[in-house]
Amino acid sequence: MTNRDFTPSPTEEKPRSIESDDKLSSKEGLEHDQLNQLEVATRSVVSTEGVIDAAELDRVLDEAAIEAAGQGENNSLYLWILTLFATISGLLFGYDTGAISSVLVQVGTDLDNRPLTDGDKEFITSALTVGAIISALFAGVIADKIGRKWTLVICDIMFIVGAVVQAAAHKKWEVIPGRLILGLGVGAASQITPVFIQELAPARARGRLTCLNSIAVTGGQVLAYAIGAGFENVSSGWRWIIALGAFPPIVQMLGIHFYMSESPRYLIKQRRDDEAIRALARIYPIATPEQIAAKINVMKKHIQVEDSPLSHRIAKVWTDVPTRRAVFLTSMNLVAQQLSGFNSLMYFSSSIFQKAGLRNATATSLIVSGANFLCTFIPLKYIDRFGRRRFLLATMPCVVLFLACTAGIFAKMLEPTNQRFAEGYTYPTSYTSAMLVFMVLYVCSYAIGLGNVPWQQGEFFSTETRMIGTSISTAANWSGNLVVSSTFLSLMNAITPSGAFGFYAGLTTIFTLIVYFLYPETSLLSLEEVRTTLDGGFNVKKSLKVRKEKIALWKAQKEAARAETSA
């Protein structure tokens, strides 16, 4: 039975009142406004058509009850540490993709005793991406089979083997398999980590904790750049840059072994209820045993829904129209992220700055990754309040604008050298500085919206189709990454640097229009509401209306509670 197939029984046609819900009657001591929160949560599972999704109702009630029962706004220390261990995968995703920029500059003639050609650079860079596309496609299925923790351990082993193979390489054809192996780890980790965090986190913290993973990714890139800059004048320093990437996976494996719980949802699926109870008790330390038992029951109900055969779940992604729309939206958004060209800078900014005659190219490109990292913090605080769609629509036009400015400054700067970089030519500092400023502004606009929002993709899917759906869109993301990383240098040669950045501006303009017309708002909407939104169209206006009504209801509830307290 799917959530959409659910037919309400006569007794469930109205949302149950908080007081009459016997599951909640054990929550003596709940404050009045906490009860109000529960009531609001109850209403959130009633679609605009008035249909109640029973499983969703239980989930929301149960989570809200556990949270209201004493945790307040704070996550348990255990959850924070768990998330930090999980985001080591994000850190490695960032480190291994970011390190290539300085490696390509520093490798010199160490491989095959000759300098790398542009083609070699693209090949080496994209080997990781090819590995990532392959593993992203299969990661969801593997994680459902062997568990999230073991999938992360396999990723860690790939990270270590890939780093060692590359660091020891003396030929291009030895580096490439190492990078491919690393890619297998990166792709699977990029798919599993956010979903793992979402499965562990209480509903109210899900968006923010997912943002933490994006912060880990961009932080890993900064670290890679900083370490790259540190090794710039060390002979064969590139080998160290790569080799250092083998240490964090060891830390994560130790964390997994001694500390991390498996996802309770997965444990229940495996009928390991005792372990699931222990894991939940650590995530919700203040919850009573009854509350934990209630949560386990709710999860069991969900898992019955999810537990359809794999072939059925795969088929559903294509045959169920709202799910198909979800796949389209999440893939489109993750492809838009890549085709805005950001990774051309992430991977090749050192090479560009070197060609433009900047003295300390790697250190300069640290500014690019630093801006990306810092601006990733902005959505962390505001993503739920401001909304995903608004974040995208406010920042994507800025991406277009600053890409166009970068294209313009390249056109001016390269005029004397026939729109190509010329070795040994000194470009005026005013131009190189303006180039840097526009690039940084572009990166900031990207990081606030496109760099972050698309990874919230999980909320577009039902629990049944989430793993398959996010596998497809994550693979689409890495495919877009491959297109950019394997063509950027050739594109600059073919249509000039100015043309390449102008091209990305054009593509982002098209994606901005698609987002404007088709991308509904999902923040604050329950899963059921997202699903009804995608029924019969993309229903952007309807999603905005539902959200507005919810905010109004929340405000009214708060006001009423405040008035009652002061009375």
Ligand SMILES: O[C@H]1[C@H](O)[C@@H](O)[C@H](O)[C@@H](O)[C@H]1O
């Ligand atoms: O969200 C991340 C982030 O923006 C990274 O900086 C970028 O390198 C990745 O490709 C992207 O998926």
